[in-house]
Amino acid sequence: NAGVTQTPKFQVLKTGQSMTLQCAQDMNHNSMYWYRQDPGMGLRLIYYSASEGTTDKGEVPNGYNVSRLNKREFSLRLESAAPSQTSVYFCASSEGWGRGNPYEQYFGPGTRLTVT
Amino acid sequence: GEDVEQSLFLSVREGDSSVINCTYTDSSSTYLYWYKQEPGAGLQLLTYIFSNMDMKQDQRLTVLLNKKDKHLSLRIADTQTGDSAIYFCAETPQGTASKLTFGTGTRLQVTL
Numbered sequence: 069n070a071g072v073t074q075t076p077k078f079q080v081l082k083t084g085q086s087m088t089l090q091c092a093q094d095m096n097h098n099s100m101y102w103y104r105q106d107p108g109m110g111l112r113l114i115y116y117s118a119s120e121g122t123t124d125k126g127e128v129p130n131g132y133n134v135s136r137l138n139k140r141e142f143s144l145r146l147e148s149a150a151p152s153q154t155s156v157y158f159c160a161s162s163e164g165w166g167r168g169n170p171y172e173q174y175f176g177p178g179t180r181l182t183v184t
Numbered sequence: 185g186e187d188v189e190q191s192l193f194l195s196v197r198e199g200d201s202s203v204i205n206c207t208y209t210d211s212s213s214t215y216l217y218w219y220k221q222e223p224g225a226g227l228q229l230l231t232y233i234f235s236n237m238d239m240k241q242d243q244r245l246t247v248l249l250n251k252k253d254k255h256l257s258l259r260i261a262d263t264q265t266g267d268s269a270i271y272f273c274a275e276t277p278q279g280t281a282s283k284l285t286f287g288t289g290t291r292l293q294v295t296l
Contacts, residue, residue, distance in 0.1 A: 110286025
């Protein structure tokens with residue numbers, strides 16, 4: 069089991085360029101998440117997908133779009149990159165979306181994105 | 185909104201105990217978590233505690249929760265060099281046990 073995989077590992081973009089970050093999990097999890105991690109701050113939730121076919125905004129969704137392609141894959145798209153989107157992006161997955169249960173989230177290794 | 189705060193850095197000697205502290209503001213938090221991030225890696229769940237508990241022990245890890253003061257701590261007994269990492273506390277508000285709010289992280293450095 070690879071767990072949660074992310075591609076690419078590193079990326080440099082110019083302002084205004086677009087790109088898609090890919091995430092896949094092989095644990096048959098129902099829920100998937102995208103976070104960003106900035107220096108001196110905790111991870112912040114960008115978007116999540118509680119189950120296949122649904123997506124919802126998190127804390128910082130502006131400038132991003134997501135697609136839950138199937139149960140395994142959840143992609144994050146930057147349509148017009150800005151320097152403020154320079155960050156480390158983490159994808160995560162969990163067995164379920166808990167209203168009462170703390171489903172453990174499993175994280176990928178991250179994508180380091182620099183926008184110049 | 186919710187706010188979760190931690191001190192930025194802690195240095196301990198190998199074999200000593202480490203205590204990492206966290207304060208949070210959301211009194212409706214249902215679960216509080218500790219995650220570990222090793223260099224170049226994603227986060228890994230260490231342990232969590234339900235808000236109606238005040239202590240949880242798991243091998244070398246002890247979590248203490250003071251709900252009145254909204255204070256959470258993680259004690260690592262017999263700290264090893266492999267424990268060097270960034271430790272994040274996180275909480276979930278009532279009704280959404282999957283929407284995590286993370287603290288800023290505490291970098292633990294273990295020296296010989």
